[in-house]
Amino acid sequence: MRKPLRRLLLAVISCLLLCVCVFADNSITEMKTDCNVEADGSCRITQTLTLDLETTEQELHFPLGAGAKKAEVAGYNAKTYTEDGITCLRLTSNTGFTGSRTFTVTYTLGDLVTEADGVQTLDVPLLCAKWEYPIEHYAFTVMLPKEYNGQPSFLSGYRGDVIEDYLDLRAQPTMLNGSLTTALKDRESLNLALDVESGFFSGAYAKWSAN
Numbered sequence: 001m002r003k004p005l006r007r008l009l010l011a012v013i014s015c016l017l018l019c020v021c022v023f024a025d026n027s028i029t030e031m032k033t034d035c036n037v038e039a040d041g042s043c044r045i046t047q048t049l050t051l052d053l054e055t056t057e058q059e060l061h062f063p064l065g066a067g068a069k070k071a072e073v074a075g076y077n078a079k080t081y082t083e084d085g086i087t088c089l090r091l092t093s094n095t096g097f098t099g100s101r102t103f104t105v106t107y108t109l110g111d112l113v114t115e116a117d118g119v120q121t122l123d124v125p126l127l128c129a130k131w132e133y134p135i136e137h138y139a140f141t142v143m144l145p146k147e148y149n150g151q152p153s154f155l156s157g158y159r160g161d162v163i164e165d166y167l168d169l170r171a172q173p174t175m176l177n178g179s180l181t182t183a184l185k186d187r188e189s190l191n192l193a194l195d196v197e198s199g200f201f202s203g204a205y206a207k208w209s210a211n
Helices: 003-023 161-166
Strands: 027-037 043-065 069-073 079-083 086-109 113-116 119-127 135-143 153-156 167-172 175-180 190-197
Antiparallel strands (some): 027 043, 079 086
């Protein structure tokens, strides 16, 4: 075989191998985070995700957040563990997980409200930074215990507050609905912060409470 033809063949093979490596990556094709915020500043979160697994995985890890409680994956016997202060869930399978799989994760977060100078701030970690997969499409809802007047702000681990330029936000009297117009990298995080008047949240278990 002539050298130019051999070089061309090697170049084609290299490109094909590169494509295989790129498309073999596991990813989350869809993720939705639904947050039900209680009057005491706690939040019950339901996270639904579709995981596209090109490789077979014996273990799957679902990072939740610091101090997450009552965590479970619907239909599975998941084990709870803590890594770097973050509560996570671990699923294991002898046969492995592969293909497109949808999971529903639920958990509760507390101590999400702080208060200073007559203003209460709700800070909800919508997406934990320990997810090891990129996310193609992400959306969320935040249900509040009553009508609010504040304007939410958002912060991402990679883009900072610039993430708001990629956010389609729809506000209702007691609910916030949002979706991102861009994909997210692996290990991305997303936080929502909302300032409201003093007294909006109350409860003996809130960290800003005198009780």
